[in-house]
Amino acid sequence: MAPSAPKACLRVSGTNIVDGDGKPVILKGCATGGHTNMENFITGYPGHESEMRAAMLEVLGREKYDFFFDKFLEYFFTPSDAKFLASLGLNCIRIPINHRHFLDSLNPSVIKPSGFKLIDRIVETCAAEGLFTILDMHTFPGGQNQGWHSDSGIHKALFWEFKDLQDRMVELWVEIAKHYKGNTWVAGYNPMNEPADPDHVNLQAWYGRVEKAIHEVDPGHVLFLDGNTYAMDFSGFKEVLPNCVYAIHDYATMGFPGTGEPYVGTPEQKEALQRAYERKVQFMKERGVPIWNGEFGPVYANKEDDDYEKTNEQRYNLLGQQLSIYKKDKISWSIWLYKDIDFQGMVYAGPDTPYMRLLKPFVDKKKFLGLDKWGRADSLHIKHIYEPIIQHFKEEIPAQFVNKRYPQQWKIEGHIHRVLRETLFSEIMCWEYASYFENKSLEELDELAASFKLENCVKRDGLNEILRADAGEK
Template structure:
């Protein structure tokens, strides 16, 4: 930096990310999930973003629909958010976005200026506060993985089956790179979030193609390349591409409901370190920088019994992970900055218009276990148990774990994914939309304003931990 301003584009040098003067830069920050790529557990809707939007459009009509979503996108991240973020000593915001902001499926290749204006506004807020940004394509045509956050609406990643989808993603990145080339506040481009290619090799070929395409218009910015199978598997990666940082995601099962809880024991600390080292083995071998693009526990709501004890364990888990990253100078981006209360550094107030209107729906959704990232399924597991038993009875045992991504997902996980997280969630989209019926434009703006910085609650314990790490290291 020069006089508090970023004056040079970052680049890769050996195992480090460096600025124009050759000084090492460790990126530390959070992702702006839920904004330009909406996710069910972040804002409280069910299913996939495209389903949520379609249901609201039908209930509200185009004019009110635009009022609500324009307000939501405007309020979710403002200069006040960027200022607060920088005040903690953090230096980088990862900006996830959905391709649908930039391109219509019925008119592919014709780019929507409104999407670029929205992205520009977020980048400008960060620039004004001296923050780097990583531009992250979180959802591509066809979906690059089987989960809700790729917004495919189904449980199959069609992106890997159709060259047309891959070509569209590459062409979009060329357009993005044309617009941001030379911008020193852009730390780099994250071309594909959490890819899940069942054959593993198509991802490698895609990276080779997209690296060449982006470099043809922007030879300078770093590319942040996620590993396969949700950024955790680099076994098929055999070579490195120039000026690229390889990205892993390091969620720990000990930070989630219905799992063994972190207790700070030698065994648990060893488990965390082994998991991390397995994911970064490729980076160690190739002697390239490491970026942990996502990690972080899920916290209990204050309304849940025993939340204080549970959350203390999860804060301790986070501190141990940060200590591991500090040993190797790992750059990281925690998931996430803002939500309704599961993981965010900020969360929507329980006294907000959002919770007053949608609280009953969100509680019902949590009880039904339709969000994988939300509460556990203990209240409905008995309903799905006979279905799972039926599958085990009729599917030969040697085939139980052949469906990708196994062993990450067992057969029961696939059943939950299709029945609850896809089918039931889609039906619940219609129910949520009805809560908006008859709302005036002012009421819709008030609902959207629940996500404004000044109306949100800061998760103090989490932010103190992040601030200490940002200052200490």
């Protein structure tokens, strides 16, 4: 028997998210990244989703292309997934969405009904298990940030330079708000994932517009507003908007390969985690508004990595320390990530599934080449190629300008990798990825897509038990 729907939408009250009775609610859950917004490291393709899909269409033809991706979307999240997540004590699922499910760039004034049909199924599936959902717009036309996950195909955030793109996304959110108005299982709307506005003022203007437009048609639902520069910078935020929660992303570099020292729980490491968190939430604490950590979580080693059990134990301990920080402040959180191909996921496609058997040579090659930014740890095969390029840039660009390009945190090497590897190299490699699907029958394509069914996935028990223990604490 499905649980009864909450009698009212969640809302903001002081520093809390509260239910219809005014009782504080702490949302604890995960994101279904890789599903309604695909990402390269999650399912194994290179570069940007739209480029991968174009290559797949070229190889498969329209009928097989539609069949494969329809089946992928069907199998990736089913009632079994919702039941599993509820069994862990989680209560909220963040749904990352690619805007292309709703908008066609060649016909931008028409919002596609198929987008609502797709998201409705997930919202309803979660509701049947008593799970709230947060609708997260993960990509924007032109790119709201410089990352592959904005699916822009480029390395610039052009969304901020074109008012017609900004207007289009406000209009889309108005239609989404009209559609979900009164749906009390929807915890709220995350209007923009990880914005990166170089000027630090365009984001504030757009948030002001979209908040007003959404709340004019749907005053009941909470908005979850990410900070600038990938949800880590609130220095440009000047005002608190009504019925809004403010969102950080709190990744720890100690949980990633090739980015520094492993986490062993020293007082200095614990202090570094606390300090990074406090810097991000300073705005919220000063203004007395709720905090939502929309993304966090380590990358895990697999059985092909040296000392993988020791590495994963260190990263579980890191995760536990982060959760203890959030528990102290009683904030809501959504871990990244639910399902993938054995990288960060709470569950992952099994190594003996048709998809993983087929794509293993390509996934290994992509890892060898270091094409994905997320968790990249360069081998000796790569370093001797890119290090001279980086050094050349540093020698030829005056020191005061070498790290001037936004985001400055990436430094010059990060921007070089973004253009050469994550954009150009990866775009061309999309055709090689798609070639693995050539001449596959409908039956074979169905089996490949079914590799992502929960019953064909491996559960990462160490991670899931940590989440279960935290979710069970009141």
